[in-house]
Amino acid sequence: MDSHAQKEKPLDPSNLHPFAPSFYTHDRIKISEQPGPLKLVLSPYTGYKNLPRQKTALFTIDSHGFRITGKESDHPNSQRVILLGGSSAFGQEVKDDETIAFFLHQNNPRLKVINAGVVGFHTAQELSSLVTELVHYRPDVVVAYDGWNDLFIQWLIRDQKEIGDHSFAFRMIEELLIENYKTRVSVKRSFDQLMKILMERSAVLSFLQEKIARLKQKFSNTHLLSRKGELKEIEPERLNFAVEQYVGNLKEMKEFCESQGIQFLVVIQPELERKSVKTKEEMESLREFDQIFSGYASQFPKLYELFIQRSKERLQTMGVPFLDIGSLPEFSGYRGRLFADPVHTNQMGNAIAAKLIHQKLTRLKKR
Numbered sequence: 001m002d003s004h005a006q007k008e009k010p011l012d013p014s015n016l017h018p019f020a021p022s023f024y025t026h027d028r029i030k031i032s033e034q035p036g037p038l039k040l041v042l043s044p045y046t047g048y049k050n051l052p053r054q055k056t057a058l059f060t061i062d063s064h065g066f067r068i069t070g071k072e073s074d075h076p077n078s079q080r081v082i083l084l085g086g087s088s089a090f091g092q093e094v095k096d097d098e099t100i101a102f103f104l105h106q107n108n109p110r111l112k113v114i115n116a117g118v119v120g121f122h123t124a125q126e127l128s129s130l131v132t133e134l135v136h137y138r139p140d141v142v143v144a145y146d147g148w149n150d151l152f153i154q155w156l157i158r159d160q161k162e163i164g165d166h167s168f169a170f171r172m173i174e175e176l177l178i179e180n181y182k183t184r185v186s187v188k189r190s191f192d193q194l195m196k197i198l199m200e201r202s203a204v205l206s207f208l209q210e211k212i213a214r215l216k217q218k219f220s221n222t223h224l225l226s227r228k229g230e231l232k233e234i235e236p237e238r239l240n241f242a243v244e245q246y247v248g249n250l251k252e253m254k255e256f257c258e259s260q261g262i263q264f265l266v267v268i269q270p271e272l273e274r275k276s277v278k279t280k281e282e283m284e285s286l287r288e289f290d291q292i293f294s295g296y297a298s299q300f301p302k303l304y305e306l307f308i309q310r311s312k313e314r315l316q317t318m319g320v321p322f323l324d325i326g327s328l329p330e331f332s333g334y335r336g337r338l339f340a341d342p343v344h345t346n347q348m349g350n351a352i353a354a355k356l357i358h359q360k361l362t363r364l365k366k367r
Contacts, residue, residue, distance in 0.1 A: 018058050019092045021119060024051050038119065041065075045132045046125040049118050058095050067091060067115040069101040081361075082114045082134050084126040084253075085145035088269055089117030091350065093340035098347040100145065103354030111358075114139070122149040123249035131256055142257050143357060145267040148343050150246040151239075151307045155300055156293070158234045234303060243307060247314040254320045263364060266315060267357055268308055270326030270349075272342040273301030277335045285341040296342070323360045325353050 022036035028051070031042075038059070039051035050065040060068045067090055083089050083101050091099030101115035116134055118125070123146055130142065250266050257264035272282055290297040308324065315322045325331050331338065331352055338349035345353060 018056065019087070019119065023048065040119070045128040046118070046121070048120075049129070059091070060096055067099065067101070067117065068096050069099065069105055069113045069115050078110045078112045079140040080112045080114065080138065081141040081143060082116050082130075082137065082139040083143050083145060084121075084130065084134075085117045085269070086121040086149045087117070087119040088148070088344055089145040090115065090119055091117065092119060093344045094347055094350060098350060100345075100350045100354045100357070103351045104358060107354055107358040117145070120149065122146065122153060123246055123253075127249045127253055127256075130253060135256075135260060139262055141263045141265070141361060142253065143265050143267055143361075144250060144253060145357075146269055147246065147308065147311065148269045148271060148304065151242045151304055152300070154238045154242040155234050155303065158238060234299070239303065239307065239310075243310045243314065246307075247311050247318065247320070250315065250320055251318050254318075263361070264321065265357070265361060265364065266320055266322040267353075267360075268311070268322060268324045268326065269343070270331060270338075270345065270353070271301060271304050272339045273297075274305070274326035274332055275334065275338060276332055279337040281337055282339050285339065289342045301342075321360075321364060323357060325356055328356060330356060 016035065016037060019038050020034065020036035021038050021040050022030065022034055023032040024030050024039055024041050026041055028041075037056050039054050039061075040048045041051040043049045050061050050067070052061060052063050052065045054061045062068055081104065083104070089100065091101070096102065099115060101113040101117075104113045105111050114134075114137060116129065118129075121129075123144065126144060126146065134142075254264045254266075272278065272286055275282070278286075286297055293300075308326075312322060312324060331349075334348075334352065336348060338345055338352065340346045
């Protein structure tokens with residue numbers, strides 16, 4: 001078999017990550033070649049979202065496109081909470097009954113929690129989702145569980161000259177449709193281009209695709225390097241841009257929620273390096289992550305700490321309530337395993353996060 005034929009060999013479904021993505025249109029027409037178990041559908045305001053009505057051994061998506069959270073509250077005075085965010089809010093790496101949304105309900109059965117997390121989302125997409133769709137569910141509380149994706153996108157594309165928001169938007173949909181058309185001419189060429197587009201638009205989807213294919217060598221890290229071949233640090237302007245975009249989107253969410261009589265809370269997503277004592281498994285996950293994203297371990301955690309500090313200062317000035325879970329001793333000082341990988345918490349991590357979020361919401365309510 002020649003090298004060209006080998007490159008075109010389809011991915012082995014048995015190697016797929018259980019939360020690997022695949023893409024569909026609203027009428028469930030598949031537009032991507034990879035057979036990912038997590039089905040995402042094109043959406044006009046956020047680029048994509050969860051395809052409704054899907055079920056695997058680990059997760060279930062309901063008819064509205066929300067991941068189920070377990071038994072819903074039937075209390076007459078129940079409060080409806082919407083949890084916004086990316087893959088960590090969605091609950092990547094854990095089962096339906098191990099997510100933050102599930103444990104929030106366990107902490108207070110009067111809470112009816114809607115898990116509106118979508119893999120790869122950052123605050124611009126969360127804001128769009130909130131004002132165009134989620135508000136119609138009449139929530140009493142909105143919790144934005146985010147931060148990591150907003151910075152990671154800028155870190156991932158740090159070698160590009162242009163500083164801008166590389167979110168999913170109309171341009172992505174347009175390109176997806178173009179690439180889907182090209183599949184009728186050259187499946188191989190189109191698939192390569194489609195993967196390039198998707199990875200450029202979503203850092204987390206990029207990580208998943210790397211993990212799915214087991215092709216770390218084939219997906220070159222040269223786009224993360226400077227012209228001299230050395231790792232390129234993120235520029236201060238790009239860090240400032242990430243902070244301003246992040247806090248600006250959160251401020252708009254807060255103002256929108258206030259106009260609708262909705263309580264709003266920002267929860268800054270924790271990251272493994274903020275944990276003082278790491279388990280052997282957590283350190284192994286960090287090494288694996290660093291192999292996929294060269295320079296992550298040496299650069300990103302310190303940058304994320306700076307991002308968090310600056311964001312907290314800005315949020316406090318803006319009057320946006322926030323909770324920095326990673327700084328609290330219940331989380332940072334925990335000696336057991338809390339992370340499945342450097343960014344996604346496991347069952348115990350989600351349980352502790354939910355408890356801290358519930359405590360914060362209770363304090364805010366008493367004001």
